[in-house]
Amino acid sequence: MKHIAILGFGVVGQGVADLLTKNAKEVKALIGDDVNIKYILDLRDFPDSPFADRVVHDFNVIKADDGVDAVIEVMGGSHPAFEFSMDALRGKKHVITSNKQVVAEFGAEMLAEAKKNGVCYHFEASVGGGIPVLMPIIEILRHNKVREVRGILNGTTNYILTKMFTFGDTFEDSLKDAQAKGYAERNPDADILGIDACRKIAILGGLISGVSVMPDLIHTEGITAIRAEDVALANQNACAIKLLGRAITEADGRIMLMVAPFLIDADAPLSGVNGVYNAVEVIADPVDNVMFYGRGAGAGPTASAVVGDLCRCFTEATHTAPFAFEKKSEMLADFSAFTCRHYVATSACLCEVKKAFGEVTVLSEGKELAFLTGEMTEKAFADAAATLGDKVLSHIRKLA
Numbered sequence: 352m353k354h355i356a357i358l359g360f361g362v363v364g365q366g367v368a369d370l371l372t373k374n375a376k377e378v379k380a381l382i383g384d385d386v387n388i389k390y391i392l393d394l395r396d397f398p399d400s401p402f403a404d405r406v407v408h409d410f411n412v413i414k415a416d417d418g419v420d421a422v423i424e425v426m427g428g429s430h431p432a433f434e435f436s437m438d439a440l441r442g443k444k445h446v447i448t449s450n451k452q453v454v455a456e457f458g459a460e461m462l463a464e465a466k467k468n469g470v471c472y473h474f475e476a477s478v479g480g481g482i483p484v485l486m487p488i489i490e491i492l493r494h495n496k497v498r499e500v501r502g503i504l505n506g507t508t509n510y511i512l513t514k515m516f517t518f519g520d521t522f523e524d525s526l527k528d529a530q531a532k533g534y535a536e537r538n539p540d541a542d543i544l545g546i547d548a549c550r551k552i553a554i555l556g557g558l559i560s561g562v563s564v565m566p567d568l569i570h571t572e573g574i575t576a577i578r579a580e581d582v583a584l585a586n587q588n589a590c591a592i593k594l595l596g597r598a599i600t601e602a603d604g605r606i607m608l609m610v611a612p613f614l615i616d617a618d619a620p621l622s623g624v625n626g627v628y629n630a631v632e633v634i635a636d637p638v639d640n641v642m643f644y645g646r647g648a649g650a651g652p653t654a655s656a657v658v659g660d661l662c663r664c665f666t667e668a669t670h671t672a673p674f675a676f677e678k679k680s681e682m683l684a685d686f687s688a689f690t691c692r693h694y695v696a697t698s699a700c701l702c703e704v705k706k707a708f709g710e711v712t713v714l715s716e717g718k719e720l721a722f723l724t725g726e727m728t729e730k731a732f733a734d735a736a737a738t739l740g741d742k743v744l745s746h747i748r749k750l751a
């Protein structure tokens with residue numbers, strides 16, 4: 352019998368308990384043993400739950416029990432998730448998590464502690480929810496040189512952008528709709544400001560480079576400044592606007608990381624990813640382009656990834672992770688050198704624009720002038736845009 356503890360009995364924790372119950376026979380067939388949910392840690396009681404008798408309120412009960420083989424941390428936030436997970440690993444308990452924040456900030460420490468203790472620290476559900484993306488990148492694509500991993504990593508913002516694109520709605524109205532449907536939280540900042548996507552690109556960047564960069568060092572923009580006018584113009588020019596996380600391997604071995612909205616040509620695979628769906632595109636040699644697509648959140652998809660990870664803890668011959676994150680912020684490439692084309696909407700006239708940016712491609716002229724610059728570094732763009740001051744009404748980068 353394998354004994355496990357679930358830390359946090361919210362939507363995901365309950366989804367994990369339900370899936371383990373429903374698939375008990377299949378799990379036993381796979382790992383050769385029954386799985387018993389011995390403890391559920393939560394501040395609340397769940398008198399109506401079939402797991403009511405497993406609920407404890409003190410993590411020390413779980414920490415002290417050497418019979419617990421694995422801990423599933425689905426509580427969210429950095430603290431005390433980090434401390435509880437480290438204690439579990441030190442106690443030679445496998446740890447599985449869906450918590451992107453704690454992985455992005457402390458994945459390096461956690462993987463090192465797991466290795467020291469001969470146990471697993473698995474976090475497939477932390478990026479892309481139910482989409483199997485981390486293990487395929489680590490295991491199946493390991494013989495490739497990954498040039499870039501980029502993706503739509505946040506379902507809430509993708510829902511909002513899809514709504515703006517399909518119905519011409521404003522950002523504010525689309526956000527309200529996302530909240531009414533339960534996709535966006537009452538406080539939606541982590542999603543709409545790009546913070547959630549930033550944590551996920553930090554994890555993906557760590558996987559392809561082995562380098563862990565604290566999320567607060569990563570250039571991060573959300574979608575709050577995108578106007579209905581920008582979306583309409585993108586549509587007219589056969590483009591979508593998507594919030595992308597990008598991790599690019601630089602020639603000198605450093606890693607360029609960012610989260611920002613991008614204009615994407617309609618024939619690019621990521622442009623067709625709509626609603627709450629997530630997608631991760633890997634561009635690597637020799638495999639070329641690979642795309643993973645699916646649901647990035649929700650009880651079922653997240654439980655699918657967590658239970659998959661749990662079973663791997665009990666079936667893997669060795670518990671040595673095939674990678675490690677090394678905390679090395681100096682390996683983060685300088686964002687001011689990032690180069691792309693830029694979409695700009697402005698109240699300036701074309702001669703002012705040409706003076707600032709040189710030759711541009713005009714997309715529309717009317718009440719506002721909208722144009723695409725040539726390839727420019729972030730620094731060159733910022734300097735040119737500064738000469739137009741508050742006449743710059745909107746700015747979105749373009750995916751090449």
Ligand code: HSE
Nearest residue numbers: 504505506507647648
């Ligand atoms: N708030 C996140 C999203 C949930 O909308 O994608 C999964 O991290």
